[in-house]
Amino acid sequence: MDISNNNFSGEIPTSIGNCLILEYLYLQGNSFHGAIPSSMASLKGLLELDVSQNNLSGSIPEGLEKLLFLEKLNLSFNNFEGKVPIEGVFKNIGAVSLIGNTKLCGGIPKLQLPECPVNVKKSRKSIGFKLAIVIISIVPIFLLFSSFLVWIKNSKKKSPSMVSTLELLPYVSYKELYHATSGFSPSNLIGSGSFGSVYKGLVHLEERSIAVKVLNLQQKGGSKSFMVECNVLRNIRHRNLVKILTCCSSMDYNGNQFKALVFEFMTNGSLDFWLHQGLDNENQSRYLSLLQRLNVAIDVASAIDYLHNHSMQTIIHCDLKPSNVLLDNDMVAHVSDFGLAKLLPIINDSFEKQTSTIGIKGSIGYIAPEYGMGGEASVEADLYSNGILLLEMFIGKRPTDNMFKDGLNLHNFAKMALPEKLVQIVDPILLPREVHEAPTAIVAARKYNNGNEIQVDVGAEGISNLCQMDPNLHKCLVSILEIGLACSMESPKDRMKMKEVTKEPHLIKSAFVDSTIHRREFRRIQV
Structure with a gap:
């Protein structure tokens, strides 16, 4: 998986740990922040990992040293701090790159990093320490109570299969689609069926052709068809499946409900x-x-x-x-x-x-x-x-x-x-x-x-x-x-x-x- 040198931001999703057969992961040259998810320790077959030139921080997960097949690890030019592990790939100075992380310490001697400070235990507990104990005791109770309230709220809603998944896709407005298709002009109509019509559109800023599938909500099952198609398309990626770009769930200029899916335009038709x-x-x-x-x-x-x-x-x-x-x-x-x-x-x-x-x-x-x-x-x-x-x-x-x-x-x-x-x-x-x-x-x-x-x-x-x-x-x-x-x-x-x-x-x-x-x-x- 190579998504290097783009403009991706946010945290690296913990779900990356579900990609169990992943062998090469290149995330360098982006703007990811936060910590490396500990779930990466589940990638037992990982051979190469490059997260250099991002804004990652926190400590290096100890789980990385347990990846037996990891041959190359590049963590350079981030904001990592704390102790560097000494087992697994971290034993090989030629396999690990840590430059540009000024707050790291420890590791094998060949890395020539400063020693990590030793915490000296005091005989008497400070007020701050006692306060931390109180906070640690209260927080789990608060989280448990909050989770219970959320569970009660969700249980009153529809079943998970019927909950809208549109929030997981980027939105586009009715106005933008209206202009892209010249007001859904008949001259741009490229197909129609029982559940809706498909129009060719042009995104002027990008000069990119798109296909807009407008759902016929008067047809029985039309709205449900929209939900099913969203649920299917948001989770699939294959070179021989049409790619969804975005969707629209809004109101048209007459105040009627409007739902549409936007796809890549296929220049050679059906x-x-x-x-x-x-x-x-x-x-x-x-x-x-x-x-x-x-x-x-x-x-x-x-x-x-x-x-x-x-x-x-x-x-x-x-x-x-x-x-x-x-x-x-x-x-x-x-x-x-x-x-x-x-x-x-x-x-x-x-x-x-x-x-x-x-x-x-x-x-x-x-x-x-x-x-x-x-x-x-x-x-x-x-x-x-x-x-x-x-x-x-x-x-x-x-x-x-x-x-x-x-x-x-x-x-x-x-x-x-x-x-x-x-x-x-x-x-x-x-x-x-x-x-x-x-x-x-x-x-x-x-x-x-x-x-x-x-x-x-x-x-x-x-x-x-x-x-x-x-x-x-x-x-x-x-x-x-x-x-x-x-x-x-x-x-x-x-x-x-x-x-x-x-x-x-x-x-x-x-x-x-x-x-x-x-x-x-x-x-x-x-x-």
């Missing part, structure tokens, strides 16, 4: 736009290549894996779909829109489940089948949505396409065609020109055995074009679609596990890239 609206007559180059789609698949899987397995608390997104996957300037995917997210209870079950919806959780076409039968939100349901998203990315059809009726759906459509009839279902943009121009397949839903079987009829013309598809491209497309099928199985227990979902796209991409490089080198040798 994945849905690129899959279904990105190709037009004016700009034929606006489409996603195979490698770009593989990268998006990897990014989305990484984000969901983080939410399920690596965040402080297991988070279920509940509404994963292409319109909720945003692309930044480098075409890196960011999962967004946590208004429906569900937080699972932590181990001791002290955190109340919360969700922003009643009834159906998610969007039609991407909702796991078990939701229709009253099932609870689960990580397996997110996997189902991810599977449908994968199939949509590489087939180019929404799960709500008009062709999917009479028992035919996106999952079955892909399953029946793989692997022999891949060319008839894959997004034509991903195919070489000679295969792309083959006659389109005739797909018909036919019912046999009381509707239990659906068959795909394919026009005989153009089948020979399959042989023109590069075998490595064919293998890549079949492999990624098989992941989509494995994730979107009807039964939750049959779906692919998250560990494989994050690993397999990497392997597929590597194999395809290696084969492409090898093929190009072979062609150069032939020339």
Whole structure:
């Protein structure tokens, strides 16, 4: 963790002791004050710690000498005072830097610090000493009584899961957002849904583009959606999750309640736009290549894996779909829109489940089948949505396409065609020109055995074009679609596990890239 040479101030939070696998911590060149928290002694795996050039004070925690793996400790140019420990890293003069702390004493002789003064005990207790005893006796009683009053006050409030967490985020005013979005002008509207609208804004002082999600508080659950999204976003940090900048809970110019979330603006819009609206007559180059789609698949899987397995608390997104996957300037995917997210209870079950919806959780076409039968939100349901998203990315059809009726759906459509009839279902943009121009397949839903079987009829013309598809491209497309099928199985227990979902796209991409490089080198040798 490196946050050196910034303008951070305040005390180093004691919660740093919870980062148990932290190995390198660089805090130098800031304006931190106060003491080094004793909780740092919990960082048993710490290798390097640099807090130099701050305004820290107090004594050096003795717990630091118990960090067996600490190899470098820089405490220089602060206001530390008192005795320097002599064990652990403090034994090695080359591993510790203490310069610029004029009030330190003791330590190993090689440090050449002055000896610490010896306190001489007096035979008779002074008045000051007696007064200190009285104060020490009274203070705990006072603190205990104050804590009891605070506990009584808090017990009358709502449960912790419903208490506003907005105080933990920086505020922005309605006026600032109003001006940034030109009065929430329709020309700045970039998206809308049941829980609100998203506007593009510009912070003039920084010339920075932002995305402002204004909650529709008239919609049932809108206010709760705001709270859920705040609770989720304030605790998560991942390169493939949309980053919240701030929030606003205020009144608009008409005296109505106003709530909004402010995010980083994603310059390349949503994945849905690129899959279904990105190709037009004016700009034929606006489409996603195979490698770009593989990268998006990897990014989305990484984000969901983080939410399920690596965040402080297991988070279920509940509404994963292409319109909720945003692309930044480098075409890196960011999962967004946590208004429906569900937080699972932590181990001791002290955190109340919360969700922003009643009834159906998610969007039609991407909702796991078990939701229709009253099932609870689960990580397996997110996997189902991810599977449908994968199939949509590489087939180019929404799960709500008009062709999917009479028992035919996106999952079955892909399953029946793989692997022999891949060319008839894959997004034509991903195919070489000679295969792309083959006659389109005739797909018909036919019912046999009381509707239990659906068959795909394919026009005989153009089948020979399959042989023109590069075998490595064919293998890549079949492999990624098989992941989509494995994730979107009807039964939750049959779906692919998250560990494989994050690993397999990497392997597929590597194999395809290696084969492409090898093929190009072979062609150069032939020339």
